[in-house]
Amino acid sequence: MVCFGCNTHLNRREEHLCTVCRNHLPLTDYTFNDENPIDRIFYGRIRIKKASSFLFFTENSIVQSLIHHLKYKNQEQIGGFLGDWYGQILKENQFLDKIDIVIPVPLHKKKLKKRGYNQVSEFAKHLARHLNADYFDDILIKTANTKTQTTKGRMGRWLENNALYTLSDVVSLKNKNVLLVDDVITSGATMEICSKALQKAEGVNVYLTSMATVPQFQ
Secondary structure: EEEEOOOEOOOOOEEOOHHHHHHHOOOOOOOOOOOOOHHOOOOOOOOOEEEOOOOEEOOOOHHHHHHHHHHOOOOOHHHHHHHHHHHHHHHOOOOOOOOEEEOOOOOOHHHHHHHOOOOOHHHHHHHHHHEEEEEEEEOEOOOOOOOOOOOOHHOOOOHHHOEEEEEEEOOOHOOEEEEEEEEEEEEOHHHHHHHHOOOOOOOOHHHEEEEEEOOOOO
């Protein structure tokens, strides 16, 4: 096995990353207790309880390499590796001790069939395990096989009259604290649309997190 960060051979006790690359991973150190730049992305856009992210994502970085292998190189286990790491941090600091349900941002069924897995699933499952929460990947459904940012042309006109994400079960989310999980937060568009779908459930409280985020300078 080689390191996903620098391609050096891993020692027996190393997993996915060598010790050097692991120590150089840029943790955000954002918490769910204090305001942070992820929260500010969503100010005035959606009503959420709190938002955060695990790592900083930049071009040509170890984090980019990890997520690239996770999404496009069939290295689904990277999600579990990061989920255990982040989940342990959240558990030890009791940042999210009242989450009832963890939900990954879904893929459209055609993309899911093509890729074979949702790259967010293992990360979200491991977070749920550490938070002692339920994990559901069949409640939030993506209805169109398109990028969230699509706003023009035929698909844009379709989106004006149809929801890009919908709920298959509103009752199960009633009065629940839900943690919505994605891979990378950039503009926040995906999380915004998904959160609006989740808030169709009565009394639901939405928290947001991701494996990584593009640094916000604000």
